[in-house]
Amino acid sequence: MKRLPVIAVLDDEPQLHKALRRLLVGHGFAVVNFEHGRDALAALEAQPMDCLLLDLHMPEFTGFDVLEGITARRITTPVIVLTGHGEPNTAQRVIAMGAVAYLTKPVDEAALLSAISEATGTASWNAF
Structure with a gap:
């Protein structure tokens, strides 16, 4: 049986978790x-996942902090940033x-x- 690709979603909005899942x-x-x-970060360090969807603007520990932590820990999981606050640069x-x-x-x-x-x-099983 083929293993499903695992996507980690890090966001502080529960409704977005539901929709993305x-x-x-x-x-x-x-x-x-x-x-x-x-x-x-702890989960990705213990077991790399296929991709991380990362919100930038979260309280306490931001997406920028997570990106720095990923680099510092040499985690190889690819990161896709999702943000509702697009800013220049x-x-x-x-x-x-x-x-x-x-x-x-x-x-x-x-x-x-x-x-x-x-x-x-990879490609998703059900093409869009």
Whole structure:
């Protein structure tokens, strides 16, 4: 039996977790949700996942902190940044910090699935 690609979602919005889980599971991915950056870093350090969808603007431990932690720990999981607060130069900053893609919320389904496919080197089971 083929293993489903595992997508980690780190966001402080429970509604986004639900929506992304529904979308990603429907396209053949397994999903692990995190609400706190430290929890996600610990999980990724223990067992790399196929991709991390990362919100930048969270209380206490931001997405920028998570990107720094990923680099410091030499975690190889590809990161796609999702943000509702697109600001000038932010895309260049997160790419320089190691993210493979930068998408703004509300995220376009096709753009997200394409970014995940590129990041993981896989295609979803159910083509969009």
